Amino acid sequence: MKRIAIVLGLAAVVMSCARKDWRDASLTAEERASLLLKEMTLEEKVGQMCQYVAPCYVEPGKGSARKNIDATDENLGNKDLSDKVRRGEVGAFLHVMTSTEAVALQKLAQESRLGIPLLLGIDAIHGNALIEGCTVYPTNINMASTFNPELMEKIGEETALEMRQRGLFWTFAPNLDIARDARWGRMGETFGEDALLTSEMGKYAIWGFQGRDGKYSGNHVVACAKHLIAGGEPAGGLNAAPMDISERKLRELYLPPFVAAIRDAKVGTVMAAHNEINGIPCHGNKWLLNDLLRDELGFDGFVVSDWMDIERLHSMHHWVPDSTEAFVVSVESGIDMHMQGDKYFEAVVAAVKSGRIPESRIDQAAGKILAVKFALGLFEQPVPEIPEVLDGAAEHRQTALEAARQGLVLLKNDGTLPLKNPRRVFVVGPNANSQTILGDWAVPQSDDNVITVLDGLKAAMPNVSIDTLCFGGKISNVNAKGVQMARFKASAADVNIVVVGENSQRYSAFGRTCGENCDRDDLSLPGMQQQLLEAVVASGKPTVVVLMTGRALSIGWAKENANAILNAWEPGQMGGQAIAEVLTGQVNPSGKLPVTVPRNVGQVQTVYNYKHSQYSRLFATNETGALWPFGYGLSYSTFEYSDATLSKSEIGVSESLKASVTVTNNGPYDGDDVVQLYIRDEYGSVTRPVKELKAFRRISLKNGESTKVEFDITPEMLQCWGVSEKWSVEPGDFTILLGSSSSDSDLTPLPLKVK
Incomplete structure (x- = not known):
């Protein structure tokens, strides 16, 4: 009987094990992926590593109907793409820009042997803006100007919900590049030049996309931290150009956003960068993709x-x-999925069969991709249900409006703003009534869903006579005749609003000057916009410049001659309303610059956290230094900083302390300000920057209200990657700086000694 019991027990165990099935939703995503791999052929595993652009995005042999700069049929060969899906040789698609196609592709995948669903991704960079009708939020540079990570998280959540409702589950965002060169066209896609600000905004964006638990549950999607690494300071300012940097600079400046994304936010995917690092392209850099990313940082996606x-x-x-x-080297180096193009599948399968790539490496890559699909719930509902009307759309537009309000940066104001009940206003410029307000990574939207600057002003000033000259929304249409006409119209107005800047519209024929692969060797206003501005100012009437751009522009003449300048960046579909509210005083501006504005292109690189020796010499023929500093932004209120103190004047290397400052809104309006804390290591084993942002807090104060703002200063905030090539707090003298911008004139220095 005992023997029978043992046999029955063993049989029960065997049956229990046998019952484990990858279809069992009670198992973890990793367990299910491991079980499914055992049933897959080599070809099906490699198929998971293959991503293609959606068939409707680029028709074979025809190129892109949208005339996209990067969408060509080069190597596409997708005439047999449907058969590839049916054979299980495709794991993902990108740029699925219609819900109809999303449903059709998933149904096609269900015809494969194992019915493995596809992972459908899209560049939802600032909202799911590549889908018409979805919310177009302000661009990332706008969001960085808010210094409001919590608002970034909310936008991530709302974007994820809209993606899910359109059958999409993977966003190629956030962009964690540190933008250190304004010539580079992708500055507007980033959170600016600072490692801490980028880390915080990126981390909260990922929390919004994926959820705080990092499990993509509910209405969340999987995020992608990109681009690994250091593409925001390319040689000559040209996208994808080489980058040579020390390991110290990489670890102190470019790596922190990825550390936060991986260790704090548990990002699910990472995208490699176009560029090379110290002679090794990032897509073939085993040290970067394996030793650093996986072994040291613990990335598990x-x-x-x-x-x-x-x-x-x-x-x-x-x-x-x-x-x-x-293809083979990329797999060996740590790339798990190939984005777009043929021949990869055949090359990788052949490399495994020849013994060059071990099948265990394929199992690793395919297993991680499958685990993400399981975690997203794709196996339980592979074919999405698409609602006709987006749930939450009205609320999401209000979020977009609030984000636009908070991200507008007032650079100059001689008292002209807010506008004082003008009777006649002249609105002029190619960006005054154009969808350039949406920025890059957005398709043209219905005009009913976009509030341009002109739309916003008409709504905000219904009883004001508004004359216009908008040049058909094209920078190239600004010509000598138009400039002369503008001078004439400006003379008849009480105040002139000149809306100039750049055009990042990816999917238009309007002449892009900014955005991905739109790098410039000149940071002035493109075309004849400078002449236009000078003609309007020459009228002698008050002139307000609204600058719409995806990069920092060197507008020194405007700084000297315009009465007011509002840097709007590219504030999204509700941006026109936000701009009008600020100009008319309904909203008090509160945005702060997340980048330093260079005086001219010849002074690039211009950043706030430079080394002491950078300006030990001065330029011979022009003033040296920034046009506007990082962290700068005016308000209609006056904020006073007082009683800046440290809880200790001396600490040990492992001790913490507190810094505090009292901020008072001296009016005359309620308003927001961003309190900023910088640290300078006076002397170290390696030379240190003049200051580094280590903490910030956005505050709201009523007219006449005061508050005490307190920061914790931890050892991590004092450490550097020293001569020993490891992180440490080096004893010595430090200076803690508290204030409203990175400019020394806005900061109160407090000495600290570390023993």
């Missing part, structure tokens, strides 16, 4: 290539002799 950047290991970098070698 999967790594995706950027658009056809694996092929560029051969065609652009000239690092390997052909694309086949590029």
Whole structure:
């Protein structure tokens, strides 16, 4: 009987094990992925590593109907894409820009042997803006200007909900590049030049997309931290150009946002960068993708290539002799998914069969991709249900409006703003009544869903006579005749509002000057916009400049001659209302610059956290230094900083302390300000920056109200990557600086000694 019992017990255990099935939703995502891998062929596993652009985005042999700068049919060969999906040789698609296609693709995948659903991704950079009708929030540079990470998290949550409702589950966001060169066209896609600000905004964005638990539950999606690494300071300002940096600079400046994304926010995917680092392209950099990313930082998701950047290991970098070698090297180096293009599948399968790539490496990559799909719930509902009307759309637009309000940066004001009940207003400029207000990574939206600057002013000033000259929304339409007409119209107005800047519209034929792969060797206003501005100012009437741009522009003449300047960046579909509210005084401006504005292109690189020796010499023919400093932004209120103190004047290397300052709103309006804390290590084993942002807090104060703002200063905030090539707090003299911007004139210095 005992023997029978043992046999029955063993049989029960065997049956229990046998009952474990990848279809069992009670198992963890990782367990289910491991079980499913055992049933998959090599070809099906490699298929999971293949991502293609959606068929409707680029028709084979025809290129892109949208005339997108990067959408070509090069190597696409997707005539047999449907058969590939049916064979299980495709794991993901990107740029699925219609719900109809999202449903059709998932139904197609259900015809494969195992019915593994597809992971459908999109560049939801500032809202799900590549889908018409979804909310277009302000761009990332706008959001950085709010210094409000909690608002960024809310936008991430709302974006994820709208993505889910359109059958999409993966966003290629946030962009964690540190933008240190205004010539580079992607500045507007980033959170600016500072590591801490980018880390905080990026971390909260990921929390919004994925949820705080990092499990993509409910209405969340999987995020993608990009681009690993250091693409925001390219040689010559050109996208994808080489980058040579020390390990110290990499760890202190470019890596912190990825550390926060991985360790704090548990980001699910990472995208490699276009560029090379110290001679090794990022897409083939095993130290970067394995030793640093996985072994040191503990990243446990999967790594995706950027658009056809694996092929560029051969065609652009000239690092390997052909694309086949590029495909193999990328897998060996740590890339788990190939974005866009043919021949990758065949090359990787052949490399495994030849013994060059072990199948365990394929299991690792495919397993992580499958685990994300399981965690997203795709296996339980592979074919999405698409509502006709977006749930929450009205509330989301109010969020977009509030974000636009908080991100507008007032750079100059001689008292002209807020406007004092003018009777006649002249609104002029190519960006005054244009969807350039949406920024990059947005398709044209219905005019009913976009509030331009002109729309906003008409609504805010219904009894004011508004004359216009908008040049058809095209910078290239500004010509000598138009400039002369503007001078004439400006003379008849009580106040002139000149809306100038750049055009980042990816999907238009309006002449892009900014955005991805739109880098410039000149930071002045493009076209004849400078002449336009000078003509309006020459009228002698008060002139307000509204600057709409995706990069910091060197507008020194405007600073000297305009009465007021409002840097609007690209504030999204509700931006026109927000701009009008600020100009008319309904909203008190509160945005702060997340980048330093260079005086001219010849002074690039211009950043706030420079080394002491950078300005030991001065330029011979122009004033040296920034046009406006990082962290700067005016208000209609006057904020007074007083009683700045430290809880200790001496600490040990492992001790913490508190810094505090009292902020008073001396009026005459209620308003917000951003309290900023910087630290300077006076002397170290390696030279240190003049100051580094280590904490900030956005506060709201009524007219006449005061508050005490307190910060904790921890050892981590004092440490550096010293000569010992490790993180440590070095004993010595430090200075804690508290104030409203990075400018020394706005900061109160407090000495601190570390023993």
